[in-house]
Amino acid sequence: MPTGVNRQILLVEKPVGKLGPEHFRLVEAPLPEPQDGEALVRVKLISLDAANRAWMYGATYRPELETNAVMAGGGIAEVVESKAPGLAVGDLVFGDTGWQDYAAAPGNRLSKLPRVEPLTHLLSVYGIAGLTAYFGLLDVGRPETGETVVVSAAAGSVGSLVGQIAKIKGCRVIGIAGGAEKCRWLIEHLGFDAAVDYKDDGLFKALRAAAPKGIDVYFDNVGGAVLEACLPLMNVHGRVACCGAISQYDGAPAAAGPRGVPGLIVVKRLIMQGFIVMDYFGQRDRAIADLSAWVEAGKLKVEEDVIDGLENTPAALIGLLAGENRGKRMVRL
Numbered sequence: 001m002p003t004g005v006n007r008q009i010l011l012v013e014k015p016v017g018k019l020g021p022e023h024f025r026l027v028e029a030p031l032p033e034p035q036d037g038e039a040l041v042r043v044k045l046i047s048l049d050a051a052n053r054a055w056m057y058g059a060t061y062r063p064e065l066e067t068n069a070v071m072a073g074g075g076i077a078e079v080v081e082s083k084a085p086g087l088a089v090g091d092l093v094f095g096d097t098g099w100q101d102y103a104a105a106p107g108n109r110l111s112k113l114p115r116v117e118p119l120t121h122l123l124s125v126y127g128i129a130g131l132t133a134y135f136g137l138l139d140v141g142r143p144e145t146g147e148t149v150v151v152s153a154a155a156g157s158v159g160s161l162v163g164q165i166a167k168i169k170g171c172r173v174i175g176i177a178g179g180a181e182k183c184r185w186l187i188e189h190l191g192f193d194a195a196v197d198y199k200d201d202g203l204f205k206a207l208r209a210a211a212p213k214g215i216d217v218y219f220d221n222v223g224g225a226v227l228e229a230c231l232p233l234m235n236v237h238g239r240v241a242c243c244g245a246i247s248q249y250d251g252a253p254a255a256a257g258p259r260g261v262p263g264l265i266v267v268k269r270l271i272m273q274g275f276i277v278m279d280y281f282g283q284r285d286r287a288i289a290d291l292s293a294w295v296e297a298g299k300l301k302v303e304e305d306v307i308d309g310l311e312n313t314p315a316a317l318i319g320l321l322a323g324e325n326r327g328k329r330m331v332r333l
């Protein structure tokens with residue numbers, strides 16, 4: 001049994017406007033004692049996700065966050081003591097460890113993981129981001145070879161994989177991201193066919209120029225004005241995979257739009273489908289087999305943005321919401 005303190009980051013207040021450092025506090029607590037059926041785990045990597053911010057609004061697909069409790073978040077951890085059947089000291093697991101050095105968690109809430117090199121890939125391409133991109137694009141968006149796929153938050157963890165998988169499937173791929181430099185990076189580094197800066201005026205015109213044959217699949221990570229710009233450009237029988245709505249997460253006033261709904265949905269016979277990656281966990285093996293084959297063949301670049309130090313986790317999330325990251329952002333403890 002390890003001894004020492006457990007550094008924890010508490011969510012002390014739920015933000016009304018933008019998320020700031022004042023909403024968190026670093027504290028020290030004794031190490032938790034695992035109860036029967038639980039394992040004590042040492043957290044190694046904390047996943048930073050746009051959804052961390054969305055959870056602060058209330059119950060979603062997970063229970064409401066409590067204030068003055070450890071901030072929730074997914075993490076990769078190593079078992080250091082086990083009273084849970086099927087888990088042994090040294091096992092590597094994924095679970096909702098929260099933002100802390102150690103967590104005691106029920107064994108049935110921890111998923112055992114293989115050891116891969118680098119370990120960070122378990123949070124990026126083989127983690128939630130990779131599975132979200134894979135199932136959201138292929139099962140919800142269902143792109144065909146030669147079709148045009150548009151993805152927003154394209155330089156982020158999910159988006160950067162969506163665009164590359166669409167290229168692997170033989171599609172024309174257009175990324176939407178913030179800033180000329182990110183857009184250039186999408187084309188030159190990730191091999192997208194075109195990229196559009198949504199922070200520039202004239203998003204609709206720029207998208208129309210980049211997608212002269214219209215859009216067949218729009219993978220929507222952001223909602224709001226970007227979704228509104230894409231809808232009129234959708235082709236008949238196009239698919240919109242609704243993955244998230246990051247433009248609405250960080251204190252933005254509720255969007256009035258998108259305009260054109262439901263008229264455009266009817267006229268163009270569009271399918272707009274939301275999905276949550278957890279629904280696909282039973283099919284994970286199929287995705288991991290494809291993703292690892294593409295990574296090993298050099299067809300899929302894995303972009304990771306690793307920040308060191310538990311104490312830097314709040315700033316890392318605030319920065320992600322402001323678009324600092326390229327690819328999967330995580331904190332290494």
Ligand SMILES: NC(=O)c1ccc[n+]([C@@H]2O[C@H](COP(=O)([O-])OP(=O)(O)OC[C@H]3O[C@@H](n4cnc5c(N)ncnc54)[C@H](OP(=O)(O)O)[C@@H]3O)[C@@H](O)[C@H]2O)c1
Binds near residue numbers: 198
């Ligand atoms: N459905 C599911 O099961 C599931 C699972 C995982 C994630 N998601 C969703 O996937 C999306 C991406 O999440 P992530 O965790 O991978 O984050 P991420 O894409 O790595 O980072 C978020 C990016 O969003 C962009 N962004 C921030 N504010 C924006 C705004 N107002 N309008 C447009 N873009 C904005 C920023 O890039 P720019 O510089 O380009 O602005 C930022 O880098 C989120 O909507 C999340 O909720 C859904």
